[in-house]
Amino acid sequence: MIEYDEAEQKMVLKLVYYGPALSGKTTNLLNLHEMIDVKGRGDLMMLDTKDDRTIFFDLLPFYFVTPTGTKIKVKVYTVPGHVKHDATRKAVLTRADGIAFIADSQIKEAHNNAVSFENLEKNLSVLGIDIEKVPLVIQFNKRDLKDIVSEAEIHSMWDKTNIPTFMACALHGKGVIETYKSLLEMTYDSINSRYQLQTKHKVTKEMFISKLTVGKF
Amino acid sequence: MGDETEQIIFIVGSEKKLYEILTPGDVTALLKAIFIQGVNVVAITDEKYKVLWAQGSESYLKALPSLIDKAKKEPQPQNNEWHLAEITHEGEPIGFFFINVSKLISPEIFAFIKHLSLTVINILIKSTIKRLLTTEIHTSAIKQSYEELTEINKKLSISEKKYKELTRQLKKVLEQRTEKLKKxxxxxxxxxxxxxxxxxxxxxxxxxxxxxxxxxxxxxxxxxxxxxxxxxxxxxxxxxxxxxxxxxxxxxxxxxxxxxxxxxxxxxxxxxxxxxxxxxxxxFSHIDDTSDIINDINAEIDKTIGVLHKKLEEKGVQIVKKYSQPTMLKVKPGLFCQMIMNILLNAIDSKEKDVTITIETKQLEDNVIISIADNGKGIPRSIQNRIFEPFFTTKPVGLGIGIGLTIAYKIIVQYDGKIEVQSKENEGATFIIAFPL
Incomplete structure (x- = not known):
């Protein structure tokens, strides 16, 4: 849920990159950090203390000020993919405004994807977030590898759910921005009317996207 | 369990002001180190230019607000007299670093001090944020685990209650069944x-x-x-x-x-x-005998044989007696005879015909030993440890319910005696009974 501090004139949005272990969530963020080079993009904070059970997530913040002076901060998080870090995942997922599910395209990872997606559904319901309403995009990463699920198969499975799907190769920066942009668009749509982004804060969807994605790509 | 409302709720990555991030100790140490390089005044303000921490000579400290005001219009003047730099966190300006120097410092040194100061401040912010995020995620995870454990504990308590109740009921049923079985x-x-x-x-x-x-x-x-x-x-x-x-x-x-x-x-x-x-x-029945002592076990055995006389004669069973001298025993004669009879009845049925039963009595140390041996079919090893169980019988249905040896066993145990069976298939069986004197 969006954090809005009226006195401070500040809105904080939380986007979460979810998915199984080693599906490329951090790689997505590393590339976003690399490609989006605009004033307001913060440093990538990596809490990659590998041997610590509970900590393992990354945070990439973005910041801009609207024409009316409202400060908008978008914090993009990754969650630890490993099954045992469920408590951390839940803590990070709390009050999420949008979710990008990063799936591993390899056929042998299909089961892990399913387990992670089920875990996402379960945690969202625990945290009181309606999966039908929360902005959600799915990225099928690692398209450059062999033995991957075909695009046709992915579309036949996901198109009926109305969840946008993206093919990506995050390691080479492909599909990373598209996934992020799509998630931003959906997030804008979901909060615009409630927080009067366009009417009160004078932020159009185009402005919202461009402020958060302008870079050298 | 504590009051729910007293719990601190941590949101991972919650918004923080500069004064919440930097600690006075760290900042003061840094500003002091800069100040002694020959700087007039050095300060850190919040995002609205309000001074949070400062080090400088008295007159400069007094003039600090006006100096900053002046710097707002021109953050980096050509003459290198001062510098006002934005401090950002997560892309957001959260404060300013202000430094005013005496003209004695060379532009190179000034640039070096500026650069080093901003770098240190950024490192301080970053490491503090990392620590804060770590703490927040830890606390959140622990809080969640705690809540989950509390929930599990609650459920377990309920199950425990249920199981206790179930156990209680089972115990009751068991008691009832045991009572029925006893009857x-x-x-x-x-x-x-x-x-x-x-x-x-x-x-x-x-x-x-x-x-x-x-x-x-x-x-x-x-x-x-x-x-x-x-x-x-x-x-x-x-x-x-x-x-x-x-x-x-x-x-x-x-x-x-x-x-x-x-x-x-x-x-x-x-x-x-x-x-x-x-x-x-x-x-044999000892109707008139209420005594608890057998004067001569041999005589009691003979009485029992006497009662079985007809049965022995019919089947043509041979009895061989190898008695020792008369021995006293502190056992109720009636029970003793019943025990002997039950074992004899077993021996009589040990095979179809030509049964010979050898009864031997002797005294061994502090025990009286009575052995009753037949030359029958014997007791298979597999059932030797079961023959004293109630209702265990090898006889066809209707010919025995398997309680004779159980009764014998009970009588023997009642008087601290022991019974042992030695048998090999087709080589007969020997029951050895020992009573303490």
């Missing part, structure tokens, strides 16, 4: 007793019937004889001596008088046999 067992024991008594009674009735039959027949004959004797006496009474003499001959009085002797002695013998049987039975 049923008592009934079975009683039935078995009655059955053995019935069996004994049938044998004994037969034994009594035989002498009884000829005693009865003898009495009938005797009655006829008496009638004849009366006839002769009547003639004598009337004085008809001659007629009496004729009649005496006609009625073969000489033979009758002779036969009466035989009748009486036979009948006496029959009565004697009945007397003997009854006395045996009485001895």
């Amino acid at each position: 049923a067992y008592a009934v079975v024991l009683q039935q078995e007793k009655m059955a053995s008594i019935g069996q004994l009674a049938a044998g004994i009735a037969h034994e009594i019937n035989n002498p009884m039959a000829f005693i009865y027949s003898n009495l009938n004959t005797f009655e006829k004889y008496i009638g004849k004797i009366k006839q002769i006496f009547d003639l004598y009474k009337d004085g008809s001596f001659d007629e009496a003499k004729v009649m005496y001959k006609k009625l073969k009085m000489d033979f009758i008088l002779e036969d009466i002797h035989a009748l009486i002695s036979q009948s006496k013998e029959g009565a004697e046999r009945i007397k003997h049987i009854v006395s045996n039975l009485k001895d």
